[in-house]
Amino acid sequence: MSPNVAESNGPPSDSRNPVVKFEHPNCQLCTSKNLPYLFSKIRHVETVPKDFEFYSLRLMKLIAEDALALMADKEVDIPTPCGTWRGVAADPENEAFAVSIVRAGDSMLQAVRELVPGIPVAKILIQRDETTKEKTPILYYKKWPKNVANKTALICDPMLATGGSVIMAIKSLLEIGIPEEKMIFVNVISCPEGLNRLGREYPNVKVVTGMVDPMLNSDRFIVPGLGDYGDRFFGTV
Template sequence: MSDKSNAPSQCLGPNYRAEGEKPTATVSKKVRHDNVHVLPQTPQLIALLTMIRDHRTNRADFIFYSNRIIRLLVEEGLNHLPVIQQEITTPVGRHYNGVKFEGKICGVSIMRAGESMEQGLRDCCRSVRIGKILIQRDEETSQPRLFYEKLPEDIKDRWVLLLDPMLATGGSALMAVEVLRQKGVPEDRILFLNLIASPEGADNFAEKFPKVRIVTAFIDEGLDEKNYIVPGLGDFGDRFYTL
């Protein structure tokens, strides 16, 4: 995880060119923690990530392609929730042994960039409750500081999908988990959904909270001297909301 070399490249799919070599693309770095889950590096995902990384992509397209990735993350996150058996009867009178989710869920976005992921969760889970946590860097100490939180009163009884598109050093995400723990949410009931992570941030988070599962689309090369994710995609909140 601490390797600073470039992420590996791989060939993408069997049918991308009628002639010549298959196209190659940089794929996510590998992880060594069992609680970090990276989305399959499919041609579709890499194409979507390429669009939102490109500095030429306008705001409307950035939002559209980001939302597609967010939907993939939410769907994968839901796969990690427990289910129980449920037998139903179909319209033709036959029995079917299926499953249903065990317990209630909610989303918690780390403001403001995390709010961009709320609609993707609502698209998959009807009437889902969503809480918010605002964490900003203290200018004097350069450390994350909690400014605001508004969470469902029964959050300790729910499975929590924590939402934040970028995981750089991990300071804000770590503090957000501490807030949830103080509200009585067990670590193993928290899933952190994230578009792009640095290896340093993912490593730090996974070691600090080994029972919290991270579902990310991509683990990048690393952090630069300013702790920006590289190659990254810039400031996600600015590109989603203002540019």
């Protein structure tokens, strides 16, 4: 497994934006040039929920586009009005369904549904217990769309901290027969602890993330991060 070194894809690296290293063989950072601006909006402690929702939806659509690009990998000739252009298309055999890790995952789900109208949606309610140091989250509910066995799962959750929540979702997908290779985790902010764990335990699950922050604090919040994504997006601060 070759280590993947994340360079800060925000403003230039300095002591506040250090280069962050992690090990994951299948992780890519979103390539949009507008990440620094959009992350500046949503990270700011004074950004109110209405603006958080607006800017984070713009950001999540860019990240989700990069995830969708992983599926459009079939080279095809595109007839133009004036000639032929070598383009790409998604394999019609490789359709996607979205898996929202409720609750914060519903925000990324919103972005994905705007890009892929009509995409089948699975919901899986997984919650961390913020009152204890218990690392294993609790799975309360799951509901799958019909006929997803051959589809690619776009797992939606904007935050990757310890990795406990997404790993629980991955296990549930494996139980219904979706192989690791057909899972793409679509994420906004991650950290080395969660990425390293995912890379060790499920190296074939692809990860598309916006940024990799340096660390978790003792409450398992990403630092510098942006606080609780679900609370800020849904206005339950």
